[in-house]
Amino acid sequence: MGLNLITALEIFTNPSDLEITVGQEKEGAKFAIGIFRGPGHNFKPMLTSQPFAENQENAIKFIAKILQTVHEVLISRGLNPTDQEIDQSKVLNQDLIARILEELRVCGKASTYKMLTPPS
Known part of the structure; x- marks a missing residue:
């Protein structure tokens, strides 16, 4: 798992089109992470990991x-x-980073395209 400058720039400049997840492996107790673009980019993976964290909070x-x-x-x-x-x-x-982290603690997933999109 590595983050290059182009991917960092994509994350930084697209705050309203991200999906960030924390998930636990089925067989085992470790947690993995994923940072994806939102539905506008078919949830393109930008950064994913193998399960590594001992608990959700560490992830x-x-x-x-x-x-x-x-x-x-x-x-x-x-x-x-x-x-x-x-x-x-x-x-x-x-502020958005704080909202993402809170949403991850509550749901295990943060969808910025839902957070930052005005209601219709």
């Missing part, structure tokens, strides 16, 4: 680390050399 902490790293790296001066203001509503932001 969620791992996702938190990934999302925080994506946010920190892509908002940095290295990728924003002119230090321009970034519209936080159009990128993975701290």
Whole structure:
């Protein structure tokens, strides 16, 4: 499981089209994670793992680390050399990361395309 810069950029710039999951293996007790694009991209896998975490909370902490790293790296001066203001509503932001983690704790799945889509 590795995260390259292109995948990190895709996660960062598509905050309203993500599905993030934590699942437990059928035979065993370990948990795996998955980060996918949403239905607009046929749930394309961007980052998946084999079962590795001893419990759901450890898997969620791992996702938190990934999302925080994506946010920190892509908002940095290295990728924003002119230090321009970034519209936080159009990128993975701290509030959305917190909502994702809470949803994972409650449901084991977070669908940002449902969180950020206005009701019809």
